[in-house]
């Protein structure tokens with residue numbers, strides 16, 4: 001990815017009141033997170049291969065207070081744990097795609113990842129590899145669907161895309177992409193922070 005394209009994306013994100021940063025690599029992204037989120041903060045994460053690849057949990061296990069669903073939780077306890085994400089000091093996730101014009105595209109199944117992104121936590125931090133940048137909305141939507149198909153394949157879901165790698169706009173119970181969200185602007189300036197990492201991360 002050309003650095004010019006990344007810089008242009010960051011400028012456009014900022015115009016939309018997202019606080020946007022560039023980190024050369026995973027290590028710089030970790031340092032930036034340490035600057036942005038005070039020690040002892042309560043944090044929650046939306047499922048993310050990118051966060052796994054930067055070693056988020058291992059790096060921050062002792063620095064932050066993780067809001068997680070406890071092992072062996074009953075359905076009611078699990079529901080309460082997921083609802084607690086809405087009051088986290090900081091909510092972390094990645095993006096499925098970010099367009100050069102500064103919009104962020106997400107798809108989700110149960111919506112437990114996108115819901116706290118939209119409303120709740122005081123701070124939302126999106127960590128995205130440079131590979132998430134898409135030239136325009138059409139390319140972003142293509143990317144989002146390709147990611148959904150790949151996720152289904154990896155996780156062995158009973159969806160047609162897991163078989164052939166193409167989206168069929170399926171109507172099966174195991175559909176993984178039920179909600180599509182586009183962030184066009186952050187009404188609260190800087191509530192949503194975007195760290196673009198100069199490496200390919202996630203899928």
Ligand code: SF4
Nearest residue numbers: 148161167168170176
């Ligand atoms: S709509 Fe169905 S087929 Fe298309 S990507 Fe989502 S799960 Fe796969």
